[in-house]
Amino acid sequence: MTERKLRVLVGKPGLDGHDRGAKVVARAFRDAGLEVIYTGLHQTPEQIVAAAIQEDVDCIGLSILSGAHNTLLPKVCELLKEKSAEDIAVFCGGVIPEDDIPGLKSSGIKEVFTPGTSTEDIVAWVKENIHG
Amino acid sequence: MGLAERILQGDIRAAARLMRDVDDGFASASEELKKLYPHTGKAYLVGITGPPGAGKSTLVDQITAAYRKLGKRVGIVAVDPTSPFTGGAILGDRIRMNRHADDEGVFIRSLATRGCLGGISRSTGDVVNVMDAMGMDVIIIETVGVGQDEIDIVRMAHTTTVVMVPGLGDDIQAIKAGILEIADVFVVNKADRDGADRTVRELSAMLEMGERRNGDWLPKVMRTEASRGVGIEELVAEYENHRNYLFSSGAIERFTNEKNSAILSEMLKERLFRKVYDRILADGTYGEIVSGMATRSVDPYSAVDSIIAGHLFSIPEVSE
Ligand SMILES: Nc1nc2c(ncn2[C@@H]2O[C@H](COP(=O)(O)OP(=O)(O)OP(=O)(O)O)[C@@H](O)[C@H]2O)c(=O)[nH]1
Ligand SMILES: [Mg+2]
Numbered sequence: 001m002t003e004r005k006l007r008v009l010v011g012k013p014g015l016d017g018h019d020r021g022a023k024v025v026a027r028a029f030r031d032a033g034l035e036v037i038y039t040g041l042h043q044t045p046e047q048i049v050a051a052a053i054q055e056d057v058d059c060i061g062l063s064i065l066s067g068a069h070n071t072l073l074p075k076v077c078e079l080l081k082e083k084s085a086e087d088i089a090v091f092c093g094g095v096i097p098e099d100d101i102p103g104l105k106s107s108g109i110k111e112v113f114t115p116g117t118s119t120e121d122i123v124a125w126v127k128e129n130i131h132g
Numbered sequence: 133m134g135l136a137e138r139i140l141q142g143d144i145r146a147a148a149r150l151m152r153d154v155d156d157g158f159a160s161a162s163e164e165l166k167k168l169y170p171h172t173g174k175a176y177l178v179g180i181t182g183p184p185g186a187g188k189s190t191l192v193d194q195i196t197a198a199y200r201k202l203g204k205r206v207g208i209v210a211v212d213p214t215s216p217f218t219g220g221a222i223l224g225d226r227i228r229m230n231r232h233a234d235d236e237g238v239f240i241r242s243l244a245t246r247g248c249l250g251g252i253s254r255s256t257g258d259v260v261n262v263m264d265a266m267g268m269d270v271i272i273i274e275t276v277g278v279g280q281d282e283i284d285i286v287r288m289a290h291t292t293t294v295v296m297v298p299g300l301g302d303d304i305q306a307i308k309a310g311i312l313e314i315a316d317v318f319v320v321n322k323a324d325r326d327g328a329d330r331t332v333r334e335l336s337a338m339l340e341m342g343e344r345r346n347g348d349w350l351p352k353v354m355r356t357e358a359s360r361g362v363g364i365e366e367l368v369a370e371y372e373n374h375r376n377y378l379f380s381s382g383a384i385e386r387f388t389n390e391k392n393s394a395i396l397s398e399m400l401k402e403r404l405f406r407k408v409y410d411r412i413l414a415d416g417t418y419g420e421i422v423s424g425m426a427t428r429s430v431d432p433y434s435a436v437d438s439i440i441a442g443h444l445f446s447i448p449e450v451s452e
Contacts, residue, residue: 002156002157002158002159003156004152004156005155005156005219005246007152026222027222029220030215030218030220030221030222031215031218031220032218032220033218033219033220034220035214035220035221035223035244036220036221036222036223037223037226037242038222038223038224038226038227039226039227039230039233040224040226040227040230042230043230044234046233046234047230047233047234048233049234050233050234051226051230051233051240053144053145053148054144054148054233054239054240054241055148055240055241055242056145056148056149056151056152083145084145085145132156
C-alpha cells in the first residue's frame with residue numbers, strides 16, 4: 001500500500017515578532033521526516049486556514065506568545081469548521097496559562113504545549129495522534 | 133462524486149487532495165487526472181529559477197500581485213528540497229506570499245523535491261495540470277534554488293525566468309553556458325545593491341554573443357527590486373512579449389510537441405519499468421540476479437536480455 005507523507009503547517013498568528021520557537025519545532029518535524037509548510041510570522045487566522053486547505057496538511061501547529069491566544073486560536077478552529085475542514089487538527093504552543101487550556105480545548109484545539117515541552121514530545125504527540 | 137468532478141465544480145479541498153494523492157503516488161490519482169486532462173492546456177506557465185536566496189519567492193509574490201491587477205487567476209507551485217537524510221522538508225516559500233493566501237483568485241501549493249534532482253518534484257507537472265483544470269490563467273512554478281541546468285523547468289514552462297543577483301562580478305564568466313540557453317527572460321533582482329548595472333551589462337553582452345538564427349527569441353535582462361515591487365510591471369510585460377513571440381512565430385508548436393513527447397516517454401518508461409520490476413522482485417528473480425552478479429556467475433547484460441525476452445508484451449498483472 002502507498003503511504004501518505006505527513007504534512008504539517010507551522011505558523012505564528014498574531015503580532016509578536018519572535019519565531020525562534022516555531023522554527024525549532026519546524027526543524028524537529030523535518031528531522032522526523034515530515035513535510036513542514038512554514039508560513040512565518042504575523043498570520044491572520046484566515047491566511048492560516050486558507051494555507052492549510054491549499055496545502056492539504058494533516059495538522060496545524062501554531063506558536064503564540066502575544067497573549068491573544070484566546071481569540072486567535074478559537075478563530076482558526078471556527079474558520080476550519082466553516083470550510084468543512086475541521087478534520088485538520090490544530091495544536092499550539094507558547095505562553096498559555098493553565099487556566100485557559102480547557103477553554104481552548106473545548107473550542108477545538110487538540111493539544112496545548114506549554115513552555116518547557118521538548119520538541120521530542122511534540123513530535124511524538126503528532127506521530128501518535130495525527131494520521132495522513 | 134469523484135475528485136475530478138468536484139474540482140471542475142470549483143471545490144478547493146478536492147483539488148488540494150488530488151495534488152496530495154499525486155504527490156504520494158496513489159494509483160487512484162491517475163484515474164482523476166485522466167478526467168481532468170481534457171480541461172487542461174489553457175494556462176500560461178511561467179518558471180522561476182535561480183540560486184538560493186536570489187529573491188525568487190519575493191518575485192513570485194510581486195508577479196502574482198501584478199497578474200491579479202489584470203484580473204487573472206494565479207496558481208503557484210513552489211518547490212523546496214527534501215532532506216536526503218530524513219525525508220522531511222521545510223517548505224518556506226509561502227512566507228513571502230502570505231498576502232495572497234486568502235485571495236480566492238490565488239492557489240498556492242508547496243512541494244518537496246522528494247529525491248528528484250531537476251529542480252522540481254516528479255509531481256509538479258500533474259499538480260500544474262490540476263491547477264490548469266481549476267481554471268488558473270497563469271501558473272507560476274518556483275524551482276528549488278539549485279544549480280544551473282534546470283532542464284525540467286524549461287520543458288514545463290512556456291517562459292523560463294532565470295533570477296540572478298548583482299555581485300556575481302568576475303564570476304559571471306563562470307556561469308555555465310547552459311544557463312544562457314534555458315532563460316527566456318533574465319532578471320537581475322536586488323537591483324538596489326551595488327553592481328547591478330555591471331551584472332546587467334555583462335549578462336546582456338553574453339547573451340548577444342550567443343549563437344542565434346534570424347527570428348530566434350533574444351532574452352532580455354530585466355532589473356527588479358522585488359522587495360519593493362520595482363520593475364515588476366516591466367517584467368510582466370516582457371512575459372507577454374515572450375508569449376506573443378511563441379504564438380506568432382510558431383515556436384509554440386515545437387515547444388508543445390517536445391514537452392508532450394517528453395511526458396509520454398517518461399510515463400511509458402516508468403510504467404514499463406514498474407511492471408517488470410515489481411514482478412521480478414516478487415518472484416525472486418531480481419534477488420537472484422543481484423547475488424549472481426556478486427559471484428560473477430550472472431552478468432546483468434544477459435539477465436536483462438532474458439527478462440525482456442520473457443516478459444515483453446506478455447506481462448501478466450501483478451496482483452496487489
Ligand atoms: N535588498 C533586496 N533584498 C531582496 C530583494 N528581493 C528579495 N530580497 C530578500 O532576499 C531574501 C530571500 O528572498 P526569497 O524571495 O526568499 O528568495 P528565494 O530565491 O525564493 O530563496 P529560496 O527559495 O530559499 O531559494 C529575503 O530576505 C528577501 O526579502 C530585493 O530586491 N532587494
Ligand atoms: Mg523561495
